[in-house]
Amino acid sequence: MNKYLKVYKILALNNFAALVGSRLDFWLLITGKLIRMGLVLLMITSIFNFVPTIAGYSRAQTLLFFATFNIVDILAQALFFRGFWFTQQWVREGEFDHFLKYPINPLFLNAFKITDWMDILTLIPAAGILVYTFSLFEGLHWWFLFLYSLLVLNGVLIAFAINVFIASLNFYTPETENAFLLYRDLMYTARFPTEIFGEPLRLLFTFALPIAVIVAFPAKALLGILDWKLVWYAFALSSFLVFASIKFWNTSLKHYSSASS
């Protein structure tokens, strides 16, 4: 465990050094992320200048969905999304060979090779939006806050499993860019309450493509409107998906043939 923490620390610090090497790029990329976050927030708040609810949710409740999406998405991107994104390049160019020769789990190396420090910094305004959203609710019970935190972490685990599945596809096909972008676009749908989609799609996003579990479940738990059966379902789903994704990764790794490094 200590070995992995040490390796993670070295990788993260190396990434930071590489990123701030071009300070202009670094700050512009953060600016771009803030522009995106800010404009979607502006869009949502502007809609509420005209209507009192969206799919039965008030302004505060809708903002909670958006704020929760930001936190989960940023955590996933900061911790492991970039590493999985570059898997296709590493496999294609043969750099993945180096992952296999070290006495360390290649999945760990692949996932955590790149820590996105820019996303870590955008966590600050995202957390600010979340705290502001919390302040719009009166008397939030500590239990709901605790359950919310657990389900947010649970959501990040599900996102991890999905990314592992997609990254594993790189051992079968050289082009997986759109698969990752598809995951991102599905995540973006969770910026709004999933009730806007109507029943068939809402069930799809809950049970087949668990985007609702990742974002909507924590928000609904905080609001005290999430059925207990669905809470257990969320935890069971994440356990199953993490287990299945690692199994799939290990099986897919056997298909890897080096492109020479």
Add this chain to the structure above:
Amino acid sequence: MWLKKYLTVYKLSWQNVLQYRLDFLMGRVRNIILLLTLYFLWTTVFKRPSELFGFTKPQIITYVLVGNFFYSLIFAHSDNDIADAVASGRLSAFLTRPINYLFYWFVRRLASRLMFLLMTILETSVFILLVKPELQLLTQPPAVFFCLFSLTLAIFLFTFLDFTSGILSFWMVWAYGPRFVLRMLMDFTSGRMFPLNLLPHAAFTFLNALPFSFLIFFPLNLFQGRLDAGGIIRGFGAQIFWVILSFLLMKFLWQRGLRRYEAVGG
């Protein structure tokens, strides 16, 4: 002869789009997901009120669907090829041959634009057949002409802005930062996600003055006949201004960039 070489580029780019079919299909699914998200969002918002921020429900649904068409036509897939060519030195091959790099790059984008437009027409047709949304379509021929002219200008505007952001790789390796900022501004302030008149007056005025609103919002306003004669003239004046300015900026930066360009190896 001149046309033949670019026709070859076009054909190869067309084939390249379909090279990885699964990846291509996933790209189309992404487009459908965004279309569904916007459709269901606005349908939900317009559930009770008959009119909001100057739009009725049929108008906003038409806005979303037609906006999707315009997006496919105007927003070509922007990859790292200019930055890659500059960083790797492969640009030298284009500079030493009788080929105009901008036109070559435009023709490559044209192939992907037309492919995506065809797919968008197919997807939207299926969507309309299945969902049967209430639409408000264009009926006046002058509006068609204005809209087509504006779309042509929008394609040039996007091309010049996109190429300019790629040229910045002469000064910054890969130029990720400026390209990302530009892409975010284009995606969120062009009017694709929402009509800009949804926003508070100050935000609307500011964003409407930027070039990005002339990529989708202005052509859509023309399509839906939402502008009077004065608005049309002012709009075209501003759009042509931004096209010329972006072209001049692109040309200036390209010439300056070539002076500092150096290729190592290759």
